Amino acid sequence: MIEVSLPHVTFEDVGDSIRLVWRETLYADFDKKELIRVIKRKYRVKPELIIKDGRLFIDTDYPGIEKYIAIYIQNNLGALLRNRYTKRKVLYIHEGLDVPLLGYNAFGLIDRGTNLIQVRGVSGCNLSCVFCSVDEGPYSRTRKLDYVVDIDYLMKWFDEVARIKGKGLEAHLDGQGEPLIYPFRVELVQALREHPNVSVISMQSNGTLLNDKLVEELAEAGLDRVNLSIHSLDPDKAKMLMGRKDYDLQHVLDMAEALVNAGIDVLIAPVIIFGVNDNEAEAFIEFARKIGAGKRWPALGFQNYVPYKFGRNPVIAKVKPFKEFYAWLRALEEKTGMKPLVLKPEHFGMEKREFIPLAFRPGEVVKAEVVLPGRIEGEMIAKARNRLIEVINTRAEVGDRIRVRIVRTRHGIYIGTPV
Incomplete structure (x- = not known):
């Protein structure tokens, strides 16, 4: 044989x-x-x-x-090629495709006018949280494919962004889903740690794919912090909120402690749905204290549930105005002594930086080439001026050259409609 x-x-x-x-x-x-x-x-x-x-x-x-x-x-x-967790077809983005990595929300790099750069090497998630803002995971009804960006190509674009943004950057690994399904996760942390303009490397994660070996590898590669999405400390409620009957809460709690023990700071980041898990706030605080979370940054980052047009918006969710949400947090600070719970950019060393110059103006009509299918029905991805444009409500196909009216440019994410 x-x-x-x-x-x-x-x-x-x-x-x-x-x-x-x-x-x-x-x-x-x-x-x-x-x-x-x-x-x-x-x-x-x-x-x-x-x-x-x-x-x-x-x-x-x-x-x-x-x-x-x-x-x-x-x-x-x-x-x-397919995503092992979503079972969806995967488009592998590499240098040979000549696809820009600025302009689109699902993969690439995002600059929101600070020293923090969002690094998105992959789309897709292994969970299907009932409140997911982008309807991600194995049970998604709207997402039809996933993307993976080659690490060398991703770092090539990061080099250019870092050159513009300067030193003292935080590289934040996040995405429309779970960053740990990125096949080059450890190598990406290592490459970012070696970058002269990067001071902090952080990651958003639900923690389910962590294990002792991976925690050790991420620590050795230079990961500084994990913003860990834990939404309930009750196993049954956690399964309901995460949208998976096989969700193992105890494993995630163990991994939170393992991260801290490995020298990676942890920020517990629950999404608070009033009437569902707001009564667990003090338990979250106690757990954060128990494992030693928040050594360099805040230990908790409570998030207020917000419904989104293309997200999953459960009927159990009660939407609380942000004014009331922040009042709730301040009362929690006073009661528990855990501060800060009302978080500000300065708590993370974030500072305003000049935006990467916009390539388009709202209302402008541009000629663009369709280069990739989009993630939802009626969406395609086009490129022009070395940027990507999410073209909505279109029947165009890859290879078509179309005229697009730019309707949104916020934070360098470009959305357009066909003319």
Whole structure:
């Protein structure tokens, strides 16, 4: 038998297909009969394909056959790639596509006029929180595909953004979903730590994909803080809010403590839905104190639930005006002595910085090339002036050249409609 070996890959037998799992977070299913046909056409043999302990073997001793199949798999991987958690098709964004990484909300880089740069290498989530503002996760009804950005290409664009924004930057790994499903998560932290303009590296996470090994790797790579999304300390309520019956609250709580012990600061970040989990506020504070969260930054970041047009807005949710929400936080500060709970940019060392210059003006009509499908029905992604534009309410296809009216430019996120 000969083994087919590929870097960062394990194999699974899923019936009629062989599943290739790449870097734990992506997969591709290859039809067994097609693989055997490929081998037969080239070598005039019809071997058996065997999966053992995550490894793929070909039941033959024919020399060179393993390299031939490895090349075949690599050449066809892109068309078959899927997100392991959402099961959606994945578009892999690399330098050869010449797709800008500024202008779109789901992947790339976002500058909101401060020294914090949002770094989004991936879209998609392993959970389906009932209040998710972008309807993410395995049970999404609106999101039809995911993106993964090649790490070298992502860092190339980060270099340019950092050159404009200056030193003392915070690189914040977040996204429309869970950043830890990014296949190059540890390597990205390492690359950012080595960047001369980066002072702080932080990450938003639900914590479910963490384990002791990954925590250690992230700490060694240089991660400074995790904003940990924990929305209830009651296991059953937590499962309901996270939208998953298999959500393991105790594992996330253990990982929160493991992060602190590894030298990574933790900020507990519950979304407060009044009438559902606001009565747990003091328990959140007690847990944060218990594990030693908030050594360099605030220990808690309570968030007020806000409904969104394209999000999941549960009927159980009561929307509280922000004036009342902040009054609630101040009362909590007085009662518990935990401060600050009303958070301000200066608590995180955030300062205003000049925006990356806008490429378009609201109302402007531009000629653009459609380069990618969007995430929801009627949305495509176009490029012009080295920026991306989310084009809504369109029937355009990839490769089309269209005229687009810019309707939104806030924070360098460009939205347009076809003219």
